[in-house]
Amino acid sequence: MSKEVRWGILGLGNIARKFAHDLKLVSGGRLVAVASRTLDKAEQFRDEVGADKAYGSYAEMLASAEIDMVYVATPHHLHRDNTLAALQSGLGVLCEKPAALNSVQLEEMLAASTETGHYFMEALWTRFLPSTEKVAEILASGELGGVVEVEADFCFAAERDYSSRLFDLALGGGALLDIGIYPLFLAYQLLGVPEQIKADGQLSPTGSDESCSMTLSYSNGRIAQLHASVLYGSAMAARITCERGYILLPGRWHEAQSLTVIKAGYEPQEIATPFPGKGFYHQILSSQVAFLAGERQNEKWSHADSLAIMQMMDDIRQQIGVVYPGEQ
Numbered sequence: 440m441s442k443e444v445r446w447g448i449l450g451l452g453n454i455a456r457k458f459a460h461d462l463k464l465v466s467g468g469r470l471v472a473v474a475s476r477t478l479d480k481a482e483q484f485r486d487e488v489g490a491d492k493a494y495g496s497y498a499e500m501l502a503s504a505e506i507d508m509v510y511v512a513t514p515h516h517l518h519r520d521n522t523l524a525a526l527q528s529g530l531g532v533l534c535e536k537p538a539a540l541n542s543v544q545l546e547e548m549l550a551a552s553t554e555t556g557h558y559f560m561e562a563l564w565t566r567f568l569p570s571t572e573k574v575a576e577i578l579a580s581g582e583l584g585g586v587v588e589v590e591a592d593f594c595f596a597a598e599r600d601y602s603s604r605l606f607d608l609a610l611g612g613g614a615l616l617d618i619g620i621y622p623l624f625l626a627y628q629l630l631g632v633p634e635q636i637k638a639d640g641q642l643s644p645t646g647s648d649e650s651c652s653m654t655l656s657y658s659n660g661r662i663a664q665l666h667a668s669v670l671y672g673s674a675m676a677a678r679i680t681c682e683r684g685y686i687l688l689p690g691r692w693h694e695a696q697s698l699t700v701i702k703a704g705y706e707p708q709e710i711a712t713p714f715p716g717k718g719f720y721h722q723i724l725s726s727q728v729a730f731l732a733g734e735r736q737n738e739k740w741s742h743a744d745s746l747a748i749m750q751m752m753d754d755i756r757q758q759i760g761v762v763y764p765g766e767q
C-alpha cells in the first residue's frame with residue numbers, strides 16, 4: 440500500500456462536494472475516484488473537484504483496485520449496503536453519519552469490519568474539531584469541576600419537501616437521525632450512556648420526526664436536555680454546566696470556532712478554536728493516520744461509540760414512534 444491514502448467518494452451530493460473540498464487541504468491523502476449512479480454526473484463532479492477517475496456505478500469504483508479508502512456519502516438507508524460492499528472489496532470506510540438506520544444494521548457493519556480487518560469509522564466530524572478537544576482539555580484540568588448538565592440543540596426550518604431525504608422514511612428521513620445525532624453526541628461525549636432517556640416527538644405526514652426533544656438522566660442528578668427539529672430554527676448554542684462554572688459553545692455549536700469559559704468569580708474567558716476548511720480536515724487526517732497504521736477503528740470515535748449512539752437513537756425512535764421500512 441502507498442504511504443498516501445487514495446480516496447474514492449461514493450454518492451455525489453451536497454456533503455460529498457464539501458468533503459472533496461476539505462480533502463485537498465489534508466496532506467497524505469488524495470481524491471482518486473468518484474462514483475455516482477450515472478456516469479455523466481460522476482464526470483462532471485470529477486472535473487469540478489479535480490479527481491482522476493469517474494465511475495457510473497458504485498460497484499465499478501469498488502472493484503477498480505485504484506483506491507484504499509471509501510467515503511460513503513449516500514442517504515442513511517444505503518450506508519449499510521455501501522459499507523458492506525466496500526469492506527468486502529478490501530477497502531477502508533469512512534461512512535457519513537448516522538452510521539446506519541438502526542443498531543441491527545450497524546452491528547452487521549461492525550462485524551464485517553472485524554471479519555475483514557478493514558477500517559470502519561462513522562464520520563462524526565464534530566468529535567475531531569478543536570472546540571471538542573478544547574472542551575475535553577478544560578474539563579480534564581478540573582478547574583470547573585464535574586459536568587452536571589448539558590443543553591444542546593440542532594434545529595433549522597427545512598423546506599417541506601416530503602420526498603426529500605429529510606422527510607422520506609424510505610431514505611431514513613427524520614430530525615433525530617439527521618441532526619439530533621449531534622446533541623446526542625455532545626451528551627454522550629461528556630456524560631456517557633444515560634441511565635434513562637425520555638423522548639417526545641412531533642411526526643410529519645410521512646411518519647418521520649420533524650421535531651424531537653430528549654431528556655437524558657444520569658446518576659447524581661446529572662442531566663442532558665436536547666432538541667432537534669427540521670420545523671423551526673434555533674440559536675444552536677450549547678451550554679455545558681459544571682460544578683464551578685460553565686462552558687458556552689456559540690451557535691452553530693457543532694462547528695464552533697470559539698468557546699467561552701465562565702468560571703464563578705472570574706471574568707469570562709473566550710478561547711479561539713479555529714479549523715481550516717469546512718470542518719472535515721481533522722476527521723480526514725485522523726482517519727488517514729489510523730488507516731495507515733493498520734487500525735480497524737479510530738480511537739477517538741470507535742465502533743463502540745457509534746453503537747452507543749445508535750442504540751440511544753433506537754430507544755428514542757421507539758418512544759416517539761418512528762419506524763423505518765423493514766423494521767418491526
Ligand SMILES: NC(=O)c1ccc[n+]([C@@H]2O[C@H](COP(=O)([O-])OP(=O)(O)OC[C@H]3O[C@@H](n4cnc5c(N)ncnc54)[C@H](OP(=O)(O)O)[C@@H]3O)[C@@H](O)[C@H]2O)c1
Nearest residue numbers: 450451452453454455474475476512513514515535536537
Ligand atoms: N457531516 C455533515 O455535516 C453532513 C451534512 C449533510 C449530510 N450528511 C450526511 O451525508 C449523507 C448524504 O447527505 P447529503 O446532504 O449529501 O445528501 P444528497 O445531497 O441528497 O446526496 C446524497 C447522494 O447519494 C446518492 N444516492 C444514492 N441513492 C440515492 C437515493 N435513493 N436518493 C437520493 N440520493 C441517492 C446520490 O448520489 P449519486 O446520484 O451521485 O449516486 C446523491 O447525490 C447523509 O447520510 C447525511 O446524514 C452529513
